[in-house]
Amino acid sequence: MAHKPSLVLYQPEIPPNTGNVARLTAGAGVDLHLVEPLGFSLEDKYLKRAGLDYWPRVRLTVWPDWLTMEKHVQDEGGRFVFSTSHSGVNYCDFPFEKNDFVVLGPETRGLPPELYADRPTVRIPVTDAVRSLNMSTAAGILLYEALRVSSSLPYP
Structure with missing residues (x-):
């Protein structure tokens, strides 16, 4: 079981975006999971450039499909928390836990929708001016809130 979200x-x-999230997870000291198919190669120069020289510190697992990852997380006692702009609890009100996998x-x-139906979902409120936030921005907001709430911040 994970000791941090x-x-x-x-x-x-x-x-x-994935490079930015990789850098984020390296800085926070948390695991990053990518579920295939990916829309790019992990050797992509833009991915590497966004992650800069932090790639050796990224704790990365690439899963061939959702079902394989889902089984692993369930076997380890983890909980999925899904992010969607369509429904869910305001992320500020959600009781994140150390074993959460924020998707x-x-x-x-x-x-x-079939992935998160009847499962915990969170949303980041935005004005009507935009449909949603950039994925890497949303990842940063949700990760640090999950770390804060679960008392897993990477620094004292």
């Missing part, structure tokens, strides 16, 4: 990117599409969907289409 983790981030999961389900079928990410945009290399720089964000692909940038152009978001998570498929």
